[in-house]
Each structure stands twice: as C-alpha cells, then as structure tokens.
Amino acid sequence: MRKLFLFVLCASLFVGCKKEAAMEPATTTADTAKTVAPAEFADAKYTEIGKAALAAMTSGDMDGWTANYAENAKYYWNAGDSLIGKPAIDKYWRDRRMNVIETISFKNDIWLPVKVNKPQQKIEKAGVWLLGWYQVTAKYKGGSSMTQWMHILYHFDDNDKIDEVNHYVDRVPIMAALPQKK
Incomplete structure (x- = not known):
C-alpha cells in the first residue's frame, strides 16, 4: 500500500510538472532581452x-x-x-x-x-x-x-x-x- 501511494504521488507530480511546462509560452531571445531580473x-x-x-x-x-x-x-x-x-x-x-x-x-x-x-x-x-x-x-x-x-x-x-x-x-x-x- 505504501509503495502504491508513493508511486501515485510521484506520478502525479511528474504529470503536473509536464502539464505546467507545456502550458508555459515559449520565450524568444527578444523577449528575454526585455526582461530585467529583480x-x-x-x-x-x-x-x-x-x-x-x-x-x-x-x-x-x-x-x-x-x-x-x-x-x-x-x-x-x-x-x-x-x-x-x-x-x-x-x-x-x-x-x-x-x-x-x-x-x-x-x-x-x-x-x-x-x-x-x-x-x-x-x-x-x-x-x-x-x-x-x-x-x-x-x-x-x-x-x-x-x-x-x-x-x-x-x-x-x-x-x-x-x-x-x-x-x-x-x-x-x-x-x-x-x-x-x-
């Protein structure tokens, strides 16, 4: 049961990270040049x-x-x-x-x-x-x-x-x- 819980938790984090990464817009070099770090x-x-x-x-x-x-x-x-x-x-x-x-x-x-x-x-x-x-x-x-x-x-x-x-x-x-x- 414990192994199953850890597997589901890890899989959820992996899928969640993949979705967020896919939803982020791609930045171009021009966009990066305009962005100033805090x-x-x-x-x-x-x-x-x-x-x-x-x-x-x-x-x-x-x-x-x-x-x-x-x-x-x-x-x-x-x-x-x-x-x-x-x-x-x-x-x-x-x-x-x-x-x-x-x-x-x-x-x-x-x-x-x-x-x-x-x-x-x-x-x-x-x-x-x-x-x-x-x-x-x-x-x-x-x-x-x-x-x-x-x-x-x-x-x-x-x-x-x-x-x-x-x-x-x-x-x-x-x-x-x-x-x-x-």
Whole structure:
C-alpha cells in the first residue's frame, strides 16, 4: 500500500510538472532581452570598497574610512540609532576609533555586491548594495575586548559613494567590554 501511494504521488507530480511546462509560452531571445531580473550580482569593485573600509578602520585611517561616503549619507544601527550626514558619521567614528577603541580587527569577511533593479517592497531602494558579514574583535581602552559577528549593508549612489549604511550588531558584548563609569 505504501509503495502504491508513493508511486501515485510521484506520478502525479511528474504529470503536473509536464502539464505546467507545456502550458508555459515559449520565450524568444527578444523577449528575454526585455526582461530585467529583480536583482543581479553587481561589480566586484564594491567588494574592494568594503574591504578597503575595514582595512582603514583597522589602521585608524579615518580619512580613508570615510573617503567613500556621500555628503548626505545616513548610518543606521539595528537598535534604531542613526547618524545623518558625512560630518556626523565621521565625527562619531573618528572619536570612537581614536578615544574608545584601542585596536580593532576583522576576519572571515564575506561580501556580496548586489544590484537591485526592481525593489520587492516599498522600503527597499533600487541600486547597488554591498552586503557584508565579518567577525570583529575590538579591544577597548581601559577595558576588555569583545569578539562577535556583524552584518553590514552599504547602499551606493550613482557616483559610487555610500549614501546609506545599515549596521547589525549585538550591543551586549560591546557594553560588557567597555570600561564601567563610576
């Protein structure tokens, strides 16, 4: 009985797939050329921009780190905090890197440059996005260190400048590693 059930199930799926395939209209090369994928891989140069940013942060080269930011850039964290404008982003991270973080390093980084042609939802922006995942270790001045995985999304404007950042971090290990104020 069990074998019969599996046979009928497989046969139904096979016949159903064949019917759907037969009902789909054939596409021509001209039709295919007009169809734009909702998303596609973007140029690898965006990966190099992400890697260069991490290298600049590691060395404390904050001018190099902010070099690819647009003047109107927005920086968002998953907790809801944000910075608006390149000067505010630069001031925050320059102060943090020079006065709070003694050393910082990144490893096991993974990058995916994507071009969104047709946003799937109203909140999604079209254009080039660089998705990054990496393990960060930060040693804080007067405190201890923390290691965690982070995820970051960079959106690029038409001039290949970063105009939006979405940074996903776990603040618990960061706060635990910072020196406690008395």
